[in-house]
Amino acid sequence: MSENETVTGRVTRISGPIVYAEGLGACGLYDVVDVGEAALIGEIIRLKDGVATIQVYEDDTGMRVGEKAVCHRRPLSVRLGPGLVGTIYDGIQRPLKSLFSSSGAFLEPGKRSEPLDAARKWRLEPAEALRSGAAIAPGAVLGYVRETESVNHAISVPPTVRGRSLAWAAAAGEYTIDEPIARTELGEEIFLAHHWPVRRPRPFARKLTVSEPLITGQRVIDVFFPLSKGGTAAIPGGFGTGKTMTQHAVAKWCDADLIVYIGCGERGNEMTDVLSEFPELIDPRTGRSLMERTILIANTSNMPVAAREVSLYSGITLAEYYRDMGMDVAIMADSTSRWAEALRELSGRMEEMPAEEGFPAYLPTRLAEFYERAGRVVPLSGGEGSISVIGAVSPPGGDFSEPVTQHTKRFIRCFWALDRELANARHYPAIGWIESYSEYAEEVRAWWDRLDPRWSSVRAQALELLKREQRLQQIVRLIGPDVLPDTERIILVVAEMVKNGFLQQSAFDEVDMFSVPAKQVVILKIMMDFYRRSLAIIRNGAPLAKISALSCREEIVRIKTTFANEDAAGISGVEARMNQELDELERLYRKVETV
Ligand SMILES: Nc1ncnc2c1ncn2[C@@H]1O[C@H](COP(=O)(O)OP(=O)(O)O)[C@@H](O)[C@H]1O
Ligand SMILES: [Mg+2]
Numbered sequence: 001m002s003e004n005e006t007v008t009g010r011v012t013r014i015s016g017p018i019v020y021a022e023g024l025g026a027c028g029l030y031d032v033v034d035v036g037e038a039a040l041i042g043e044i045i046r047l048k049d050g051v052a053t054i055q056v057y058e059d060d061t062g063m064r065v066g067e068k069a070v071c072h073r074r075p076l077s078v079r080l081g082p083g084l085v086g087t088i089y090d091g092i093q094r095p096l097k098s099l100f101s102s103s104g105a106f107l108e109p110g111k112r113s114e115p116l117d118a119a120r121k122w123r124l125e126p127a128e129a130l131r132s133g134a135a136i137a138p139g140a141v142l143g144y145v146r147e148t149e150s151v152n153h154a155i156s157v158p159p160t161v162r163g164r165s166l167a168w169a170a171a172a173g174e175y176t177i178d179e180p181i182a183r184t185e186l187g188e189e190i191f192l193a194h195h196w197p198v199r200r201p202r203p204f205a206r207k208l209t210v211s212e213p214l215i216t217g218q219r220v221i222d223v224f225f226p227l228s229k230g231g232t233a234a235i236p237g238g239f240g241t242g243k244t245m246t247q248h249a250v251a252k253w254c255d256a257d258l259i260v261y262i263g264c265g266e267r268g269n270e271m272t273d274v275l276s277e278f279p280e281l282i283d284p285r286t287g288r289s290l291m292e293r294t295i296l297i298a299n300t301s302n303m304p305v306a307a308r309e310v311s312l313y314s315g316i317t318l319a320e321y322y323r324d325m326g327m328d329v330a331i332m333a334d335s336t337s338r339w340a341e342a343l344r345e346l347s348g349r350m351e352e353m354p355a356e357e358g359f360p361a362y363l364p365t366r367l368a369e370f371y372e373r374a375g376r377v378v379p380l381s382g383g384e385g386s387i388s389v390i391g392a393v394s395p396p397g398g399d400f401s402e403p404v405t406q407h408t409k410r411f412i413r414c415f416w417a418l419d420r421e422l423a424n425a426r427h428y429p430a431i432g433w434i435e436s437y438s439e440y441a442e443e444v445r446a447w448w449d450r451l452d453p454r455w456s457s458v459r460a461q462a463l464e465l466l467k468r469e470q471r472l473q474q475i476v477r478l479i480g481p482d483v484l485p486d487t488e489r490i491i492l493v494v495a496e497m498v499k500n501g502f503l504q505q506s507a508f509d510e511v512d513m514f515s516v517p518a519k520q521v522v523i524l525k526i527m528m529d530f531y532r533r534s535l536a537i538i539r540n541g542a543p544l545a546k547i548s549a550l551s552c553r554e555e556i557v558r559i560k561t562t563f564a565n566e567d568a569a570g571i572s573g574v575e576a577r578m579n580q581e582l583d584e585l586e587r588l589y590r591k592v593e594t595v
Pocket of ligand 2: 243244245334
């Protein structure tokens with residue numbers, strides 16, 4: 001099948017973004033079609049009785065029945081190569097920045113634009129395999145291109161190449177993405193860039209189990225509900241509970257090598273925030289612009305719904321490409337509910353039988369197709385790479401029993417449930433500790449044990465304490481705090497410290513926006529020591545008021561904002577003062593007992 005072989009049909013019916021055409025019976029499902037005189041980009045999503053159903057990725061207002069539809073007999077693909085990083089794309093990989101000037105924030109329908117800069121020359125550092133006669137296989141690394149200061153881009157043999165040796169190889173030098181750098185014995189040319197169909201997962205050698213956490217610098221995540229590199233997480237939450245803020249915090253601070261951020265169908269101004277804010281952010285590890293390790297995909301609610309539907313697959317294909325270079329990639333989608341709504345709208349236009357709440361019956365299959373592309377793998381080139389997926393879900397009315405949240409739960413292993421009450425109380429991040437969970441805690445435990453073996457014990461103690469606090473709060477609400485003995489009221493006191501001094505973490509606080517793993521564990525360890533020792537002292541007869549009056553209590557709660565990540569000595573100072581104050585009380589009450 002040649003790439004230039006086209007088939008021309010005619011538009012027979014138009015229903016918004018769904019267009020029907022005849023004469024395309026010889027084409028394949030998911031083939032790309034130029035629809036109408038304006039040649040809008042579309043994709044065949046159903047073929048039945050000689051009629052092709054085409055989903056159109058651009059605004060087709062004004063299109064008429066009878067216009068032509070030209071099928072290219074190749075699937076919708078993205079172009080993969082140097083120049084992706086730092087770029088802002090729409091759902092079908094048209095760069096937004098280069099078109100901003102000519103047509104504002106929106107793209108002119110039918111306007112084509114190369115996803116990668118074809119004029120730019122890249123300096124190729126050849127690898128061992130880039131020489132004529134060399135044996136090759138898909139994934140073999142032929143050389144490197146310095147894409148940005150943070151990203152060393154490996155150029156490999158594309159998975160579709162069938163040749164097994166190089167008949168010709170280019171020398172070190174500068175090349176554009178359209179200049180061949182090698183040719184196989186079968187005559188196939190290899191370039192710095194290649195196409196890949198977005199709906200087809202890229203191949204890898206084998207899947208690995210996950211073992212390392214994706215460190216986000218957010219304590220409630222890293223300690224309580226950890227995500228692993230190669231794991232999947234969902235952030236469900238009603239409007240304004242902090243989905244976008246949480247995803248931004250993770251995108252900014254997590255220790256992935258590359259970020260793919262998909263802004264999906266949210267209000268236009270929210271996306272504008274991302275577009276203006278991200279380029280100004282500094283990567284804390286490299287000291288350089290975060291855009292040097294970020295690719296943005298923007299679909300606002302006023303862009304065509306079909307482009308929103310495909311943006312998830314475009315994004316994850318870009319993520320797989322960098323995973324295949326041995327990188328740890330994190331991909332965020334905000335929000336998958338807007339994506340599911342696009343699916344629902346398209347399904348409705350096609351007059352399909354709706355399932356729950358109007359969503360098509362294949363909603364769970366499509367969600368799975370997205371989340372299942374996460375994972376830690378051995379790429380074809382060897383080594384190791386991973387994709388971690390974090391999807392925001394915006395259930396209407398914040399009701400988690402709706403279909404998108406429920407189906408998403410089947411495919412993710414980490415659930416960061418945003419709690420309306422916490423958000424109202426301005427407890428941020430509003431990740432509820434009762435409803436949230438992570439199934440990765442056991443898998444990442446060995447990693448934490450090497451860093452600080454107290455991670456798993458203080459984690460378990462704190463989660464248990466918060467569970468007990470929740471039960472006690474129910475009693476307090478019914479009959480007031482006075483009925484509780486001091487041995488239980490201390491739980492309320494310490495739980496408050498954990499909430500204020502550990503779980504709450506302002507994204508706007510210069511010191512606290514990012515907490516290193518060591519600091520996270522030590523804060524919680526101090527709080528758990530405070531609890532254990534206070535309880536013993538109360539059991540020796542000290543009234544709770546004596547504990548509450550200790551000045552170290554406030555100091556502990558303020559560690560997070562007072563001491564910078566590197567300031568271990570400052571934190572030890574607080575711990576020493578705490579132990580001193582508790583020693584004193586302990587002596588006092590031991591004495592009373594013995595007299
Ligand atoms: N970690 C945080 N630190 C400080 N403020 C936060 C945090 N998370 C959320 N907020 C506050 O909540 C508001 C709404 O958050 P946002 O992420 O836009 O909600 P959503 O995307 O769920 O609608 C933010 O504008 C901010 O004021
Ligand atoms: Mg949001």
